[in-house]
Amino acid sequence: MDDAQQPGPPPRVDVDHDDPEGFTVVVGGVPSSYVHLGDPTRLEFEYVRWTGRVLDLLAEPGEPLHTLHVGGAGCTLPRYVAATRPRSRQVVLEPDAAVIDLVRERFGYSRRSGFRLRQADGLEGLAAFEAGAFDVVVRDAFAGDTTPAHLTTSGFVQAVARVLTPHGTYVANVADRAGMELVRREVATVQPLLRHVLLIGETQHLRGRRYGNVLLVASRHRLPVAGLERVLASDPVATRVVDPARTRALAAGASAIT
Secondary structure, eight states: OOTTOOSSOOOOEEOOTTEEEEEEETTTEEEEEEEEOOTTTTOOSHHHHHHHHHHSSSTTTOOOOOEEEETTTHHHHHHHHHHHHHOEEEEEEEEOOOHHHHHHHHOOOOGGGTEEOOOOHHHHHHHHTTOOEEEEEEEEEOOOOBOOOOGGGGGHHHHHHEEEEEEEEEEEEEOTTTTTHHHHHHHHHTHHHHHHEEEEEHHHHHTOSSOEEEEEEEEOOOOOOHHHHHHHOSSSSOOOEEEEEHHHHHTTOOOOOO
């Protein structure tokens, strides 16, 4: 979530009535995270599961991945990284103090959780870190059902590229409508700095037919396309990986977001 959002209902945690250890964090009236206290590797939301599969392939199993999360909510992915790569240094930038207070109170998050929660806007928060500080930057920040505009611009991507290691990876959750205009523009914005870009999404959405979430994955170096196709073939929803060549073609003619 981002502090540019308009005032709305306070964040809350809803219990999963089918599983007393499962909780949905609702921010701005929108379900934002699913947290399972007994199993931090359980990833319910599709795009979160896809992100987990990307992270699985970026280093050998168990090796640390120093990760910066722009957008926190229930901290599902930080918990996943802490469980699967326990020596990883992680920072979560979450601008909404009410969200931070809520998840600390309900889930007991602390420095022992494997990540640090920092109250900060994503763009401003990036400026606090040294160049090359992180292996991965994950952007999953929303005001309602829309990513705040300043977290989609070329300036934001420049800030992300600065804090990534030379082999680092940027992962962004893009919610877009039929036609995928925003996805195309985000690809055009990212490519000048992180030239290898692929997309992951549900087949029907990638065909431009309806609203949905698309994962944008970008790096200065080649991405594990074949590995992602293999692990996502068994995903519960029909999921497609758009390789970098086809992603470039998809974004042809789109204007960067400045």
